Each structure stands twice: as structure tokens, then as C-alpha cells.
Amino acid sequence: ASIGALCAATTALAIDPIIIKGSKFFNEKTGEQFYFKGIAYQPRTGLKGDNPDPLADTVGCKRDVELFKDLGINSIRVYEVDYNKNHDTCMKLLSDAGIYLLLDMPSPKYSINRLDPYWDHDTMGHWAAKVDAFSKYDNLAAWIAGNEVANDKDTTSSAAFVKAAVRDMKAYLKAKGLKTPVGYADNDDMDIRMNLINYFNCGSEETRVDFYGINIYRWCGDETDFKTSGFADVTKNMTDYKIPSLLTEFGCNKIRPRTFPDVKSLYGSDMNSVFSGGIMYEFTEEDNEYGIVKVSYGSSKVEKTEDYDNLKKVYSGLSTKGVKMSDYKPGGKDSICPKVSDIWEVKSDVLPPTPSAARCKCMMDSLGCTLKSTELSTTEGKVLGEAIGNICGLTSCNEISSNTSKGGYGNYVACSAVERSAWAINQNY
Structure with a gap:
């Protein structure tokens, strides 16, 4: 009791x-x-x-x-x-x-x-x-x-x-x-x-x-x-x-x-x-x-x-x-999705993919070489970012990139920065 x-x-x-x-x-x-x-x-x-x-x-x-x-x-x-x-x-x-x-x-x-x-x-x-x-x-x-x-x-x-x-x-x-x-x-x-x-x-x-x-x-x-x-x-x-x-x-x-x-x-x-x-x-x-x-x-x-x-x-x-x-009787209206314009760079009916660790692991397992570390310092991240920027200026990086205006999202756009970088380095190689 x-x-x-x-x-x-x-x-x-x-x-x-x-x-x-x-x-x-x-x-x-x-x-x-x-x-x-x-x-x-x-x-x-x-x-x-x-x-x-x-x-x-x-x-x-x-x-x-x-x-x-x-x-x-x-x-x-x-x-x-x-x-x-x-x-x-x-x-x-x-x-x-x-x-x-x-x-x-x-x-x-x-x-x-x-x-x-x-x-x-x-x-x-x-x-x-x-x-x-x-x-x-x-x-x-x-x-x-x-x-x-x-x-x-x-x-x-x-x-x-x-x-x-x-x-x-x-x-x-x-x-x-x-x-x-x-x-x-x-x-x-x-x-x-x-x-x-x-x-x-x-x-x-x-x-x-x-x-x-x-x-x-x-x-x-x-x-x-x-x-x-x-x-x-x-x-x-x-x-x-x-x-x-x-x-x-x-x-x-x-x-x-x-x-x-x-x-x-x-x-x-x-x-x-x-x-x-x-x-x-x-x-x-x-x-x-x-x-x-x-x-x-x-x-x-x-x-x-x-x-x-x-x-x-x-x-x-x-x-x-x-x-x-x-x-209370709820009212209100469904909002109408905004259209792409010079001040709105999003195709409203397409969203980036749901992150999948399994998909990214599969991609990483397929690569000839990977980055040594998965945790980067700020300096390492900056240097790597510049390198990837250069690579993506020379070769197509569509698989790790997005175009929100067109609703285009690459297969690995929801992978981590290190995983996306590894993909780009292999692509370049």
C-alpha cells in the first residue's frame, strides 16, 4: 500500500x-x-x-x-x-x-x-x-x-x-x-x-x-x-x-x-x-x-x-x-509551395535523400584508396575542402553534389564530408 x-x-x-x-x-x-x-x-x-x-x-x-x-x-x-x-x-x-x-x-x-x-x-x-x-x-x-x-x-x-x-x-x-x-x-x-x-x-x-x-x-x-x-x-x-x-x-x-x-x-x-x-x-x-x-x-x-x-x-x-x-475547430489552409525564382533556389517537391550509413559504407568499400582518418581537424578540413574543390573543377562530382533548384541530388550527397572527399579523390585518381 x-x-x-x-x-x-x-x-x-x-x-x-x-x-x-x-x-x-x-x-x-x-x-x-x-x-x-x-x-x-x-x-x-x-x-x-x-x-x-x-x-x-x-x-x-x-x-x-x-x-x-x-x-x-x-x-x-x-x-x-x-x-x-x-x-x-x-x-x-x-x-x-x-x-x-x-x-x-x-x-x-x-x-x-x-x-x-x-x-x-x-x-x-x-x-x-x-x-x-x-x-x-x-x-x-x-x-x-x-x-x-x-x-x-x-x-x-x-x-x-x-x-x-x-x-x-x-x-x-x-x-x-x-x-x-x-x-x-x-x-x-x-x-x-x-x-x-x-x-x-x-x-x-x-x-x-x-x-x-x-x-x-x-x-x-x-x-x-x-x-x-x-x-x-x-x-x-x-x-x-x-x-x-x-x-x-x-x-x-x-x-x-x-x-x-x-x-x-x-x-x-x-x-x-x-x-x-x-x-x-x-x-x-x-x-x-x-x-x-x-x-x-x-x-x-x-x-x-x-x-x-x-x-x-x-x-x-x-x-x-x-x-x-x-x-476549438481547426481552420487554416495548406500552404502553396514556393516556386523557383531569383530569390528562391529550391525545387519544392524534391528533397535531399535520407542519410544511409549502409549506402556510404558500400561506396567506401568499393574505393581503391580511402582517407586515413574519419575525424579531421579544422585545418585539415579546410585544406581537404580546397583540394576537393579543385578536383570537382576538373571532373564531374555530381554523385556527391546537389542542385536544389533542379531537385538534383547525387547518390552520395548524404555521406559524411570524409566519405564524399574519399569518393572525389578516387574519381580524380
């Missing part, structure tokens, strides 16, 4: 699942519409080594969860973690405080490079390892499969590889019986934003994102308003969108201290029927000066800024009431 009572108590403490219906998020148990009232969380000051992981820093986590509760937030967005570390303590502290996690799948080393985009089995393997490490936590609310990857008209080809990654990671989650939604966060570029918004919500269900994020920094200071900031235009763009949208980053810092006037519109009648809240950028003060507290890795000391008090004031004054899940 005592064990049963303990289990019941443990269950009662579990955080409620957040689910998607139509273009909105809902608390699955209460049926109330859910709005992200969050903050970006990636402390970097005092970090030793190359792997920032705030969710493995228990001292910092205990320090900051108390501040999160004081601010009244219900979510954090984290960009980088080391999936080999233990995150149980921090994730439990967050869950007990009613705080959900939005976690980015990429890391700087394993991401899609906007200038030279590939989606290969190395990258996918690291993203999958992150999924495996975090999917056991009840407060993991969403994955973000890319942050501002295509950020202007010259880098749109990278969007095809991000969408391929979305397709494959959604399939990976589904195969594991997981329903955590996968989204994308754009940078609100005036030239390409509508193409991106439409591209990630067109085509088959398997390839679309489950929600769409916008990083926006246009509302700067109290002299700006809903219309003059451009927030009205952004809201209009998303009005008939079929899936949920939220501000994955906001909080212009051109005028400090910040007073966060955009919060009132985001959670009020201007925007709350379209957007599911947002994530203020960011919690800790770093070199880019967006923080609301000053802290250091592994230290329990905190210094709050005036921005902290201002954010607490606007966040605590919110009482957003959405629609009940049972009363």
Missing part, C-alpha cells in the same frame, strides 16, 4: 503533456490553450571547454530555476547541450517548477551549414543521440530542427536540407513511438520570409514542420507600437496558417533598459489568436548584451539587471485566456 501511495504521489507531480490541435497548443489534461511564456537559456560566461550545457550544471540550474519561478515563466529554450552528460537533476527541477523545454536539435559542430549545406548520416546520428537522451523527460515540449539557417536570398538552398532533416527526425521520433513536435525558427528576412513560411508548411505531412517559429527583433523601445514595429505585418502573415506559430526569439536591445512593450501585444488581443506566445532572448548577460541577469558557470551568485524587474513585471501581469480544446 505504501508503494502504491508513493507511485500515486509521484504521478500527481508529473507535468501535463502539451499537444497540438490545428494551429494551437493545448494542455492535454485540462484542455486549456497553452501559451509559451518563456526565455532563452544558454549561459556561456565562465564556461570551461567547448561544450556549453546549462542542463548539466546542477549548481547553475538550482540557482536559475528559483529565478524562473520568480519571473513566472513556463518554458525555456536551450540551443546547446552535451547529450553524453546527465541531465536528470536539472530536468526534474524544471519539471517540478512547471517549466517546459524547447530544445534545438543542431549544435555548432553538427548542423546544416547555410553556405555549403549537407544533411548526412554523421549529423543525423548526433541529432538522434540528443533525441534519445532527452525524450525520457516529461517536460520536453518541442524540438527545433534549425535556427535561421537560410537567412537571405543567397542561402535558400539550405532550406531543402533542413526540410529533409525535419522529415527524417520526425520519422525517427515516430519509429520510437514519440510524439514530440518538430519545428523551425526563421530570422524574419524581408525577402524570403514568406517563401520559408510556405515551404515548411507545404507538401506531404511527413515533410512539414509541426510548428513554425519566428525570431523577431523589430519592436525597439516604447516609441514603437504594434503597427510601426512591423509586428502587425508578421501577425497578418500567419493568420491562416494551418500549424501553430510562436516567437522563438524576441526582445530588441537597442534601447536599454528594456521595457518589453511587445509582450502586451503578443499575449493580448493583437496577437494571441494567432501566436502561441514566445521566448524572450535571453536570460544571461553575454557579450551580445541581451541578458537580464549576470551569472557564471558553476557559481551560485546572481546579479539581476533592471531588465529582469521589467520582464517580471510584464510577464506577471499576463492573464491570457485562449480557446478550450473541446470548443
Whole structure:
């Protein structure tokens, strides 16, 4: 009986699942519409080594969860973690405080490079390892499969590889019986934003994102308003969108201290029927000066800024009431895929192939010579890249190349950089 009572108590403490219906998020148990009232969380000051992981820093986590509760937030967005570390303590502290996690799948080393985009089995393997490490936590609310990857008209080809990654990671989650939604966060570029918004919500269900994020920094200071900031235009763009949208980053810092006037519109009648809240950028003060507290890795000391008090004031004054899940009838339209143009270099109905380690191994086994190492230093990678560039200027490298405008993808385009290089060297030989 005592064990049963303990289990019941443990269950009662579990955080409620957040689910998607139509273009909105809902608390699955209460049926109330859910709005992200969050903050970006990636402390970097005092970090030793190359792997920032705030969710493995228990001292910092205990320090900051108390501040999160004081601010009244219900979510954090984290960009980088080391999936080999233990995150149980921090994730439990967050869950007990009613705080959900939005976690980015990429890391700087394993991401899609906007200038030279590939989606290969190395990258996918690291993203999958992150999924495996975090999917056991009840407060993991969403994955973000890319942050501002295509950020202007010259880098749109990278969007095809991000969408391929979305397709494959959604399939990976589904195969594991997981329903955590996968989204994308754009940078609100005036030239390409509508193409991106439409591209990630067109085509088959398997390839679309489950929600769409916008990083926006246009509302700067109290002299700006809903219309003059451009927030009205952004809201209009998303009005008939079929899936949920939220501000994955906001909080212009051109005028400090910040007073966060955009919060009132985001959670009020201007925007709350379209957007599911947002994530203020960011919690800790770093070199880019967006923080609301000053802290250091592994230290329990905190210094709050005036921005902290201002954010607490606007966040605590919110009482957003959405629609009940049972009363809500989803609307919205399927987006029409953008056509190839001088500012959109992607043939929308063809995606890069799903990475296959077996295919790449088969190719490598067929080669007369291979590279000695599979892990290259930055210098080695640069030298090798130049050499391959020269080779591909002399002979056809179609098998390891792509043409996103024509929807052409070589057989080994989803192999690792080392494997593609080995193929090119053999081709040249």
C-alpha cells in the first residue's frame, strides 16, 4: 500500500503533456490553450571547454530555476547541450517548477551549414543521440530542427536540407513511438520570409514542420507600437496558417533598459489568436548584451539587471485566456509551395535523400584508396575542402553534389564530408 501511495504521489507531480490541435497548443489534461511564456537559456560566461550545457550544471540550474519561478515563466529554450552528460537533476527541477523545454536539435559542430549545406548520416546520428537522451523527460515540449539557417536570398538552398532533416527526425521520433513536435525558427528576412513560411508548411505531412517559429527583433523601445514595429505585418502573415506559430526569439536591445512593450501585444488581443506566445532572448548577460541577469558557470551568485524587474513585471501581469480544446475547430489552409525564382533556389517537391550509413559504407568499400582518418581537424578540413574543390573543377562530382533548384541530388550527397572527399579523390585518381 505504501508503494502504491508513493507511485500515486509521484504521478500527481508529473507535468501535463502539451499537444497540438490545428494551429494551437493545448494542455492535454485540462484542455486549456497553452501559451509559451518563456526565455532563452544558454549561459556561456565562465564556461570551461567547448561544450556549453546549462542542463548539466546542477549548481547553475538550482540557482536559475528559483529565478524562473520568480519571473513566472513556463518554458525555456536551450540551443546547446552535451547529450553524453546527465541531465536528470536539472530536468526534474524544471519539471517540478512547471517549466517546459524547447530544445534545438543542431549544435555548432553538427548542423546544416547555410553556405555549403549537407544533411548526412554523421549529423543525423548526433541529432538522434540528443533525441534519445532527452525524450525520457516529461517536460520536453518541442524540438527545433534549425535556427535561421537560410537567412537571405543567397542561402535558400539550405532550406531543402533542413526540410529533409525535419522529415527524417520526425520519422525517427515516430519509429520510437514519440510524439514530440518538430519545428523551425526563421530570422524574419524581408525577402524570403514568406517563401520559408510556405515551404515548411507545404507538401506531404511527413515533410512539414509541426510548428513554425519566428525570431523577431523589430519592436525597439516604447516609441514603437504594434503597427510601426512591423509586428502587425508578421501577425497578418500567419493568420491562416494551418500549424501553430510562436516567437522563438524576441526582445530588441537597442534601447536599454528594456521595457518589453511587445509582450502586451503578443499575449493580448493583437496577437494571441494567432501566436502561441514566445521566448524572450535571453536570460544571461553575454557579450551580445541581451541578458537580464549576470551569472557564471558553476557559481551560485546572481546579479539581476533592471531588465529582469521589467520582464517580471510584464510577464506577471499576463492573464491570457485562449480557446478550450473541446470548443476549438481547426481552420487554416495548406500552404502553396514556393516556386523557383531569383530569390528562391529550391525545387519544392524534391528533397535531399535520407542519410544511409549502409549506402556510404558500400561506396567506401568499393574505393581503391580511402582517407586515413574519419575525424579531421579544422585545418585539415579546410585544406581537404580546397583540394576537393579543385578536383570537382576538373571532373564531374555530381554523385556527391546537389542542385536544389533542379531537385538534383547525387547518390552520395548524404555521406559524411570524409566519405564524399574519399569518393572525389578516387574519381580524380
